[in-house]
Amino acid sequence: MNIFVEILLSFLVLAGAAFTFIGSLGLYRLRDFYTRLHGPTKATTLGVGCLLVASATFFSQSGAGLSLHEILVTLFLFITAPISAHLLAKAALHRKLPALVPPPGEDCVTGIIRR
Amino acid sequence: MLSFALTIGFALVGAAFALSFLRLLKGPDATDRILALDTLSINAIALLVLLGIHLASPLYFEVALLIALMGFVGTVALAKFLLRGDIIE
Numbered sequence: 001m002n003i004f005v006e007i008l009l010s011f012l013v014l015a016g017a018a019f020t021f022i023g024s025l026g027l028y029r030l031r032d033f034y035t036r037l038h039g040p041t042k043a044t045t046l047g048v049g050c051l052l053v054a055s056a057t058f059f060s061q062s063g064a065g066l067s068l069h070e071i072l073v074t075l076f077l078f079i080t081a082p083i084s085a086h087l088l089a090k091a092a093l094h095r096k097l098p099a100l101v102p103p104p105g106e107d108c109v110t111g112i113i114r115r
Numbered sequence: 116m117l118s119f120a121l122t123i124g125f126a127l128v129g130a131a132f133a134l135s136f137l138r139l140l141k142g143p144d145a146t147d148r149i150l151a152l153d154t155l156s157i158n159a160i161a162l163l164v165l166l167g168i169h170l171a172s173p174l175y176f177e178v179a180l181l182i183a184l185m186g187f188v189g190t191v192a193l194a195k196f197l198l199r200g201d202i203i204e
Contacts, residue, residue: 007116009117009120009168010116010117010120014124016161017127020158024135027135027151028135028137033147036147040150040154044158045157048157048160048164051161051164058168067173069176070164073176080187083191084190087191087194088146088149091146091149094198095146097144
């Protein structure tokens, strides 16, 4: 294996695993649900994206031609992560979970409409 | 060098698994538990991709794709159930 490819692969694997860990650390450590939603939905998709790019590079240089089916997983994750985060935030607002900063209420909305 | 990076990667993703599982046990509300399950499925995808590089086998992408699909469908179904009290109306 080429030494530059190996350095690139090691960097991508380390970055992806570190981002995955930071996402779960945010999920565990942050204090209310709306801030906890940030950790997995941003950092974990970036982490899995890095890992999948590393995997595509590894299988492209190791054997039979260009390996592209990792792109499928990446594309699927990048489409579905915002949708599930949106639905979870809607469910949390519906259940009126306590938040560190209160969400904008009725007066805020009517103030915007009146203006 | 790559095997060393893979070892560190396995350790980090395993720690991420442990933290998500602790949030799944602890979560004060049902939405926290759904979010922890979603994160667990994404961590499983990361672990499978690392295992595929480690064993140099392209067999694990189908499994990763299936876990991504099932995790998304499960998250959407559970969030919809919390939101509407029903999944298929």
